[in-house]
Amino acid sequence: MHFHWHKMEDIINRGGGKLVIQLFNSTTDETLADTPVTVSTDGVQRTIRAGDCVVLGPGESISLPAYCYHKFWGADGKVLVGEVSAVNDDDTDNRFLDPLPRYSQIEEDEPPIYLLCTDYPDYYHG
Numbered sequence: 001m002h003f004h005w006h007k008m009e010d011i012i013n014r015g016g017g018k019l020v021i022q023l024f025n026s027t028t029d030e031t032l033a034d035t036p037v038t039v040s041t042d043g044v045q046r047t048i049r050a051g052d053c054v055v056l057g058p059g060e061s062i063s064l065p066a067y068c069y070h071k072f073w074g075a076d077g078k079v080l081v082g083e084v085s086a087v088n089d090d091d092t093d094n095r096f097l098d099p100l101p102r103y104s105q106i107e108e109d110e111p112p113i114y115l116l117c118t119d120y121p122d123y124y125h126g
Contacts, residue, residue, distance in 0.1 A: 001022070001024070001032075001069050001070070001071045001096070001097040001098070002069065002070070002071070002094055002095060002096045002097065003026055003066065003067050003068055003069045003070065003095050004066055004067075004088065004093045004094060004095070005066060005067070005093050005095060006066055006086070006088070006093050007066060007085050007086045007087075007088040007093050008063070008064065008065055008066055008085065008086050009063075009064050009083055009084070009085035009086070009088075010061050010062065010063050010064070010083065010084045010085065011056075011061060011062050011064065011070075011072065011081060011082075011083055012056075012059075012060075012061040012081065012082040012083070012084065013056040013057060013058050013059065013060050013061070013079060013080075013081060014058070014059075014080040014081065014082045015058045015059075015079075015080045016058065016074065016077055016078045016079040016080050017058075017074050017075055017076040017077035017078065017079050018055050018056065018057055018074070018075040018076055018079070019055070019056040019060075019072055019073075019074060019075070019079050019081060020053050020054075020055050020056075020072060020073055020074070020075045021053060021054045021055075021056065021062060021070055021071070021072040022051065022052070022053045022070065022071050022072070023037045023039065023048065023050075023051075023052065023053070023054065023064075023068060023069065023070050024037060024050050024051055024068075024069040024070075025037050025050065025067065025068060025069070026067040026068070026069055026095075030095055031097075032050070032051075032069060032097065033050060034050045035050055036048065036049060036050065037049075037050060037052075037068065039054065039062055039063060039064060039065070039068065040062070040063040041054060041056070041060065041061065041062045041063075042060055042061055055075065069097065
């Protein structure tokens with residue numbers, strides 16, 4: 001569950017199953033507000049209760065303003081999610097309700113199949 005202080009973003013279900021997005025407004029002290037949340041889905045403004053979820057089918061989208069807490073997940077099967085947003089600095093524009101590290105720690109026991117962006121210096125030199 002997080003929001004962005006500056007970034008506005010559109011989340012798009014590009015295909016697969018249903019995408020579920022839970023929403024809250026932020027209070028002035030950056031906790032979860034119990035006020036109704038107003039967002040735009042496919043260009044149509046709608047208001048939901050705090051903590052309720054919006055479900056997007058393939059091809060549908062939602063616009064999330066700054067200070068709108070959100071978390072999302074696939075409801076059934078795999079979902080391909082896209083984001084179109086304002087410029088964002090992940091180090092300074094993410095407010096997580098429960099603090100999280102930027103990348104999880106991984107205990108390596110096999111060579112990676114795919115590299116994370118922070119892995120490249122360890123595998124490619126010059």
